[in-house]
Amino acid sequence: MFLYCWLAFVAFIPATMATNPGVEVKLTEKGLEYGRQLGIAALQQKLKSIKVPDISGTESVAPIGKVQYSLSNMQIVNVGLSQSSTGLVPGTGVRLTISNAFISLHGNWRVKYLRIIKDSGSFDLNVNALTIDTSMGIKSDETGRPTVSSVNCAATVGSASIEFHGGASWLYNLFSKFIDKALRNALQKQICPLVAEAISDLNPQLKTLNVVAKVDQYAEIEYSMVASPTVSQSSIDFSLKGEFYNIGKHQEPPFSPTPFSLPPQTNNMLYIGVSEFTANSAAFVYNKAGALSLYITDDMIPKGSPFRLNTRTFGVFIPQIAKQFPGLMMKLLVKTVKDPIITFDPSNATVQATATVTAYAIQPNSTLSPLFVLNLESSVSAHLFVSSMRLAGSITLNKMNLTLGTSYVGQFQVGSLDNIFQMVLKVVVIPKLNAQLSKGYPLPTIGKMKLVSTELQVLKDYMLIGTDVQFTGSMLSQNS
Incomplete structure (x- = not known):
């Protein structure tokens, strides 16, 4: 009757029905x-x-x-x-x-x-x-x-x-x-x-249910239900939309959620399954918003690094740069060219990203002279965890591959730049992404809800959060 802590997930059926959920929730006995x-x-x-x-x-x-x-x-x-x-x-x-x-x-x-x-x-x-x-x-x-x-x-x-x-x-x-x-x-x-x-x-x-939860200036996530709850002898299962959207513009991605179901579980009060679809809808939204791009300047490189973002350093590997643009600082633009692809396999979450890296020489009058454009294919592993009422994460680089897209300084061997760009990814790009990922993304919640004894595991096509729940600030006193 009075399922105070679970009605954040219960049966409300919006007028527009989707075929499959991005998030599944199971309330146990x-x-x-x-x-x-x-x-x-x-x-x-x-x-x-x-x-x-x-x-x-x-x-x-x-x-x-x-x-x-x-x-x-x-x-x-x-x-x-x-x-x-x-x-x-x-x-x-x-x-x-x-x-x-x-x-x-x-x-x-x-x-x-x-x-x-x-x-x-x-x-x-x-x-x-x-x-x-x-x-x-x-x-x-x-x-x-x-x-x-x-x-x-x-x-x-x-x-x-x-x-x-x-x-x-x-x-x-x-x-x-x-x-x-x-x-x-x-x-x-x-x-x-x-x-x-x-x-x-x-x-x-x-009414405090975060049906649409704001994430940041780019995105929000919708947790409306796509079907009535399923009541069995041992649990109540809820199917939530679990889809990211650009704020103020709900455009569907060019892919749809695939069906998945949570395994029988009894140890925790609540289980939340977040699918690949939900994660990939986030990648679609952030890429469409232009948020997956980053200008890199020399002051972002650690002071102790032997590699500097200037034409002198790059001239060691590409002599034409030192000759045509002597003594200039440089700037890099890293930008995704298509939506990153996130996959969940048992105990492993990976992100495949395709980007371009455009290198510029900064002229004395601050104008930018393009030097070259590289195609960057990278793979990162994601460590996912729950922080408060948010799903957060961090990534580490698995591998990267560089190929030459366009050169404005003549042909050169791209492989000679591998060490520089691995360093750039590891000390600049990935820490920036991890700072954002650490802020987390809101999970469905109601009132002053707190997750307790939470565990997360990555399974095939989805991640599973098992947790107990407590309410703080006494919801009871508000209703008595």
Whole structure:
């Protein structure tokens, strides 16, 4: 019912349906149990708000005769929901069952009998054998976010015991015959509406779901669902779009997600699978935005390096440069020429990138004179990890290959420049990329959600994040 920590991933169905998801999420029975604990605490607070109306009437009590009575100022002092369980109903949803619960209340009593005799005092009432059986329904609202409501609810109130403070013993006869039933009915009528209200109280929190999460000035990622959740006997599975877009312009890439499914898992509360499609949609977006290009100048090269970005250094390998452009500083432009390709294989994530490297001589008047253009094919390995609520990473160079594209200084042996450009990639380009990757990319989240004991493994075609979840800042207090 009250799956506070999981409704970030639950069934909202946007008008536009995609064929396959980029991100799959699995809520396990362990996660459902954590949701039950949060939900019971919230429901317990909600039931404490029961308002019991004053009860009054006239009844005949032997041997006294007619007795006018009233119970007033009744307040709930405790609610116990010690026995509860949640269950998955395959194809339907989640069911919450509470049994052997109790409600304690305190109030005042007053009686008048034999026309002139009045008596009053206080009482404590315990209502036992309380049962609640309810189910939660989930649908989407007009913004594509989830909204929840109570589908059905049944509540029964069992026996009641009362302790009067003041008054005679015959008051118990009055209670057991007449007042007991009236009190239990008054309580029973309010339980299911309060359950429905507690479920409805989730909706403001659900509106915090980052359906579209901003990444940076270039990109955002969409986490709307592409299908209804699948409820099985052991888990609830959610299919999210998981696609990067340029901010303000949602253009689909020239490729589509391929189906994948998460393996059966039970150790963690939550599993998130991020596909190659999601990663490659990010590469498409950043390349289209022109973000995968970098100007490199000499001040970006470590001071202790024997290689300097000037015509003197390059003139050692390409004499024409030293002759035609003596004593000038240089600038390099590294720019991708097509979308990088990211692949996931067991325990290995790699990125294949095709770029050009254009070398310029910087003239005294700051104009740039092109020297040559190299074609660069490179492969890097990616180490992926979860930091807070973001997926982050770092890369290391595997290999690179240079070929000559265009030369403005005559022909030369490109292989002689391998060491220079390996150094440029390792000490300038890759650290720049790692600085960006370390900032991470937002995962789907709701409210003040925190991932705990998180593990990430790279599998065939997707990466799998297994994690437990905690909420900080007490979501419960916001809904009680």
